[in-house]
Amino acid sequence: MAAHTPAGHQGMTNSMLGFILFLASEVMFFGGLFAAYFIARADAPAWPPESLLTPEQIADGVKLELEVVLPAISTGILVLSSVTMQWAVWQIQKGNQGGMLWGLFISLALGLIFLVAQLYDYTQLHFRADDTIFGTTFYTLTGFHGAHVAGGALFIAVVTVRALGGQFTAENHEAVEAASMYWHFVDVVWIALFTVLYIIG
Amino acid sequence: MATVAVPQLSGYRRPAVLEWITTVDHKRLGILYLYFTLFFFAVGGILALLVRTQLAVADNSFVGNDAYNQIFTMHASAMLFLFIIPVWAGFGNYLVPLQIGAADMAFPRINALSFWMLPPAGILMFAGFIVDGGAADGGWTAYSPLAQQTGVGMDMWIIAVIVLGMSSTIGAANFLVTMFRMRAPGMTMFRMPIFCWTMLVTALLQLLATPVLAAALVMLFIDRNYGGQFFDPNGGGNVVLWQNVFWFYSHPAVYIMILPGMGIVSEILPVFSRKPLFGYKAFVFATIGIGGLGFSVWAHHMFTTGSVLLPFFGFMTFMIGVPTGVKIFNWLGTLWGGSISFPTPMLFALGFVSMFLIGGINGTYSAAVPVDFALHDTYFVVAHIHYVLFGGSVFAVFGGLYYWFPKIWGRKLDDRLGKLQFVLMFVGFNVAFFPMHMLGLDGMPRRIAVYAESTGWEALNMLSTGGAFLIAVSMIPFLIAVVMAFMRPKDQPNDPWEGNTLEWATTSPPPDYNFDSLPPVRSERPLFDARHNGEGH
Numbered sequence: 001m002a003a004h005t006p007a008g009h010q011g012m013t014n015s016m017l018g019f020i021l022f023l024a025s026e027v028m029f030f031g032g033l034f035a036a037y038f039i040a041r042a043d044a045p046a047w048p049p050e051s052l053l054t055p056e057q058i059a060d061g062v063k064l065e066l067e068v069v070l071p072a073i074s075t076g077i078l079v080l081s082s083v084t085m086q087w088a089v090w091q092i093q094k095g096n097q098g099g100m101l102w103g104l105f106i107s108l109a110l111g112l113i114f115l116v117a118q119l120y121d122y123t124q125l126h127f128r129a130d131d132t133i134f135g136t137t138f139y140t141l142t143g144f145h146g147a148h149v150a151g152g153a154l155f156i157a158v159v160t161v162r163a164l165g166g167q168f169t170a171e172n173h174e175a176v177e178a179a180s181m182y183w184h185f186v187d188v189v190w191i192a193l194f195t196v197l198y199i200i201g
Numbered sequence: 202m203a204t205v206a207v208p209q210l211s212g213y214r215r216p217a218v219l220e221w222i223t224t225v226d227h228k229r230l231g232i233l234y235l236y237f238t239l240f241f242f243a244v245g246g247i248l249a250l251l252v253r254t255q256l257a258v259a260d261n262s263f264v265g266n267d268a269y270n271q272i273f274t275m276h277a278s279a280m281l282f283l284f285i286i287p288v289w290a291g292f293g294n295y296l297v298p299l300q301i302g303a304a305d306m307a308f309p310r311i312n313a314l315s316f317w318m319l320p321p322a323g324i325l326m327f328a329g330f331i332v333d334g335g336a337a338d339g340g341w342t343a344y345s346p347l348a349q350q351t352g353v354g355m356d357m358w359i360i361a362v363i364v365l366g367m368s369s370t371i372g373a374a375n376f377l378v379t380m381f382r383m384r385a386p387g388m389t390m391f392r393m394p395i396f397c398w399t400m401l402v403t404a405l406l407q408l409l410a411t412p413v414l415a416a417a418l419v420m421l422f423i424d425r426n427y428g429g430q431f432f433d434p435n436g437g438g439n440v441v442l443w444q445n446v447f448w449f450y451s452h453p454a455v456y457i458m459i460l461p462g463m464g465i466v467s468e469i470l471p472v473f474s475r476k477p478l479f480g481y482k483a484f485v486f487a488t489i490g491i492g493g494l495g496f497s498v499w500a501h502h503m504f505t506t507g508s509v510l511l512p513f514f515g516f517m518t519f520m521i522g523v524p525t526g527v528k529i530f531n532w533l534g535t536l537w538g539g540s541i542s543f544p545t546p547m548l549f550a551l552g553f554v555s556m557f558l559i560g561g562i563n564g565t566y567s568a569a570v571p572v573d574f575a576l577h578d579t580y581f582v583v584a585h586i587h588y589v590l591f592g593g594s595v596f597a598v599f600g601g602l603y604y605w606f607p608k609i610w611g612r613k614l615d616d617r618l619g620k621l622q623f624v625l626m627f628v629g630f631n632v633a634f635f636p637m638h639m640l641g642l643d644g645m646p647r648r649i650a651v652y653a654e655s656t657g658w659e660a661l662n663m664l665s666t667g668g669a670f671l672i673a674v675s676m677i678p679f680l681i682a683v684v685m686a687f688m689r690p691k692d693q694p695n696d697p698w699e700g701n702t703l704e705w706a707t708t709s710p711p712p713d714y715n716f717d718s719l720p721p722v723r724s725e726r727p728l729f730d731a732r733h734n735g736e737g738h
Contacts, residue, residue: 028413
């Protein structure tokens with residue numbers, strides 16, 4: 001852990017500070033997409049904006065409806081995976097490699113389940129990305145979030161492989177903390193998405 | 202006694218090309234940034250000459266309308282995204298670690314990644330000229346619905362700008378960590394050289410604003426290619442949404458393009474006035490103030506859309522004139538009573554102060570809402586941005602090149618040729634851009650390829666075109682000076698100008714590891730302190 005810390009500096013390493021700054025830029029990216037969604041909501045006469053559908057779209061069976069049960073379960077899965085990921089960090093802080101590995105495995109599995117559930121959910125919807133601003137914002141926001149979940153899962157997978165190689169100790173486990181931080185970020189974005197898309201929607 | 206062969210690390214050097222391609226050294230990457238950006242400055246300049254040639258006479262048919270749209274779009278895109286924004290990363294890369302007394306940036310390999318994202322993006326953007334439908338032609342602002350109606354060159358432009366944005370975002374994180382964590386012993390934040398401070402605020406703006414542009418570009422890409430409705434009112438979208446998200450980045454981006462230039466000028470003026478920068482802390486807080494306020498003025502680009510809160514954005518735009526005005530007084534106060542000399546870097550710095558002042562005044566003038574309604578999308582606005590970005594940023598780039606050339610390349614650029622360049626560029630610049638104020642007040646819209654003779658705009662346009670070619674001519678003495686410098690041996694001492702900051706404490710050019718030893722840092726002018734034994738400060 002001390003490898004990247006200049007002499008005399010306490011606390012966070014340079015890599016971790018850089019990583020937090022990177023996360024700040026990610027927050028701003030999602031902020032831009034959320035802004036688009038809120039403006040669309042503010043402009044719409046009603047939400048979902050059924051009145052914008054053309055007769056052709058209605059004839060094609062387009063329905064601007066979201067199914068809430070599966071995404072609610074997915075939300076629980078992703079929140080649980082954040083807990084298991086944090087648990088992995090706490091285990092390696094105590095030097096417990098086995099506990100950390102279990103935490104990483106379970107988090108990775110839960111993340112993959114979330115992705116599969118999201119793809120299945122996509123197949124059950126009766127609208128596409130080109131069906132009004134409702135479809136466009138839904139698929140853009142959830143799609144970019146899903147891509148970040150996939151990226152986070154890859155991050156955890158790499159960390160897991162390194163953990164299997166015994167690379168982490170109670171003193172040296174920065175990558176585990178970074179992966180955990182990224183995973184929490186992805187989780188928080190999803191909670192915000194679930195709230196605005198499904199609950200307030 | 203047995204002899205043991207000592208491995209000679211310096212005995213083997215890979216081919217020079219490989220050394221440059223694989224380098225993670227901040228100085229080499231800085232030089233690569235400078236070469237890359239100056240190349241695109243030339244490309245953007247040639248496009249500008251095509252624009253001015255088309256506009257020189259009324260009813261001209263030199264280039265067609267379609268080609269004209271591509272040319273002015275790519276002129277702006279090259280100058281903003283491939284020249285001005287990355288040129289500061291070039292200066293910053295070379296100078297920030299040296300100025301704070303570090304051996305390198307915090308993340309050298311990420312630094313190399315930041316640079317190497319640029320060439321593919323530049324090639325992709327310009328490859329638009331060889332595809333069906335031509336290069337991007339919706340203006341650098343790419344407003345919808347216009348940007349939805351153009352060819353595949355627009356998609357290439359979108360991807361290129363996203364990649365360039367990623368480069369500057371990760372570069373920004375690198376600069377921030379470097380300045381927060383790698384400063385030499387004794388160098389507190391308020392002893393950091395002023396150029397570093399401007400790079401720090403610039404990096405913060407890049408880190409927080411550029412991802413919003415990426416979000417906007419992603420939406421535009423989805424609208425263009427996947428039937429998205431973000432900017433299509435038929436599907437519930439909103440064309441003004443693009444303008445909001447675009448300017449949320451692109452107004453802070455104006456400060457990204459000018460703040461490091463202000464930093465360079467604030468390094469040059471004290472050295473050649475033989476005085477410390479007047480009001481160092483005021484300058485730092487003014488820089489932070491500009492950065493903060495920069496996020497609250499974006500809608501002044503959108504007054505005429507009728508969908509923004511005019512009093513708020515008008516007021517905030519006036520407000521941002523205050524910290525900017527503070528800086529003008531910093532510079533004037535530095536000159537006041539100084540023992541002033543006029544080598545080439547000083548001339549460019551003084552050119553910056555005077556031209557940027559005009560750009561600031563005509564900008565604040567346009568911030569008055571009723572005035573803006575009259576001037577929106579006229580050549581007055583074109584005059585304004587060029588007084589800021591050419592009269593400001595480009596003068597600072599050349600000032601910085603003349604000032605740090607001895608440090609970077611160990612040779613001095615010829616001072617007489619530099620002065621000739623400055624005079625030609627200063628005159629050419631004002632002849633090219635001052636008439637645009639009058640043209641704008643007379644109602645000439647920006648981005649038109651052809652105007653009728655009856656408008657009476659021909660004389661001023663011809664004058665402006667003459668000025669543009671004079672600017673082009675001013676590059677000849679610069680190129681001669683560069684060639685002459687490279688024909689001479691490296692003869693520059695550590696500190697040819699009697700500078701103030703740590704980069705002058707090492708050899709010219711510096712060794713790979715930058716410093717053998719550092720002088721103690723007890724103020725923002727450690728080299729001045731070292732020369733005077735800490736007295737006279």
